Amino acid sequence: MNRPAETDARPPALAVHALRKQYGDLVAVAGIGLEVRHDEIVGLLGPNGAGKTTTINMLLGILEPSDGRIQIEGIDLLARRREALSLTNFAAIYAPMPGNMTVYENLKIFGMLYGVRGLGARIETLLDEFDLMPYRNRKCGVLSSGEQTRVALAKAMLNEPPLLLLDEPTASLDPASAHDIRARLRAYAGRRHCGVLWTSHNMSEVAEVCDRVLFLSRGRILLEGDPRALPRAHGRETLEDLFIHIAREPLAYGAGS
Numbered sequence: 001m002n003r004p005a006e007t008d009a010r011p012p013a014l015a016v017h018a019l020r021k022q023y024g025d026l027v028a029v030a031g032i033g034l035e036v037r038h039d040e041i042v043g044l045l046g047p048n049g050a051g052k053t054t055t056i057n058m059l060l061g062i063l064e065p066s067d068g069r070i071q072i073e074g075i076d077l078l079a080r081r082r083e084a085l086s087l088t089n090f091a092a093i094y095a096p097m098p099g100n101m102t103v104y105e106n107l108k109i110f111g112m113l114y115g116v117r118g119l120g121a122r123i124e125t126l127l128d129e130f131d132l133m134p135y136r137n138r139k140c141g142v143l144s145s146g147e148q149t150r151v152a153l154a155k156a157m158l159n160e161p162p163l164l165l166l167d168e169p170t171a172s173l174d175p176a177s178a179h180d181i182r183a184r185l186r187a188y189a190g191r192r193h194c195g196v197l198w199t200s201h202n203m204s205e206v207a208e209v210c211d212r213v214l215f216l217s218r219g220r221i222l223l224e225g226d227p228r229a230l231p232r233a234h235g236r237e238t239l240e241d242l243f244i245h246i247a248r249e250p251l252a253y254g255a256g257s
C-alpha cells in the first residue's frame with residue numbers, strides 16, 4: 001500500500017542525517033540518511049553485519065554515534081535525549097523482558113518508566129490485544145519465545161509511540177502467529193499514525209508489510225524503494241532474488257563508492 005507523504009508541517013517520525021558509527025578501523029555505519037514518515041512502515045534490510053542493529057541502537061540512544069544527527073518527531077536525540085526517547089519504543093528478540101517478573105509486573109514497571117497515563121487500563125487493552133490474558137501472572141522467563149515476543153510487542157506499545165523500532169519482531173514466531181502479529185502491527189501503525197522501522201530477514205514478510213525498504217550493506221544504503229517494484233526495476237523476480245544479488249555483489253550497487 002502506498003501511503004501519502006507528510007502533508008502538514010509535522011516533522012517525520014524519524015529523520016536521520018549523515019549517521020556514522022566506527023569501531024577502530026571498522027566502519028559499521030558509514031554516514032547514512034533516512035526518513036520514516038507517519039503512517040509508514042519502512043523495512044531496514046541487509047545481510048548479516050550490514051549495520052542494522054548498530055543503526056537501531058543509535059536510534060534508541062544505546063550507542064553513541066561517531067557522527068551525524070537523529071531527530072525523532074523533529075526533536076534532536078543528542079540534545080534532548082529524554083524528550084526524544086519518550087516518543088519511541090522498540091521490540092527485539094535479543095532484549096527479552098526480565099524473566100523473574102510476571103507479564104503484568106513487567107508491563108507495569110515499563111509503563112511507569114514511560115510515564116503512561118491510565119496505565120492499568122492500557123495494560124488490560126494490551127494484554128487483550130496480544131492474547132496475553134492467560135499469561136498475565138506468569139513469569140516472563142518461563143514463556144515460550146513466541147509468547148515472549150508478544151510481551152515485548154505489548155511493552156513496545158505501552159506509551160503509544162509515534163516511532164516504533166522493531167528488530168526482527170517475528171523471528172521466533174510460527175507462521176500463523178507471525179501472520180497474526182504482522183496484521184496487528186499494521187493495524188496499530190495505521191490507527192496511531194505512527195512510523196515504523198522494521199528489520200527482517202524474511203523477504204516475503206517485508207514485501208507484505210513494508211511500504212518502503214532500504215537496503216543496507218557494509219554500513220551504506222545501496223537501494224531504496226517500494227518492495228513490490230524494486231525487484232523488477234533491477235531485473236530480479238523477487239525481493240529475495242534482489243537481496244541475494246546485492247549481498248553477493250554489493251559493489252555493483254555502489255557499496256565501494
Ligand SMILES: Nc1ncnc2c1ncn2[C@@H]1O[C@H](COP(=O)(O)OP(=O)(O)OP(=O)(O)O)[C@@H](O)[C@H]1O
Binds near residue numbers: 027047050054
Ligand atoms: N561493539 C562492537 N565493536 C566492534 N565491532 C562491532 C561492534 N558492534 C558491532 N560491530 C560490527 O559492526 C558491524 C555491523 O554489525 P550489526 O550488528 O549492526 O549488523 P546487523 O546488520 O545487525 O547484522 P545481523 O543481521 O547479523 O544482526 C559488524 O561487522 C559487527 O561485527
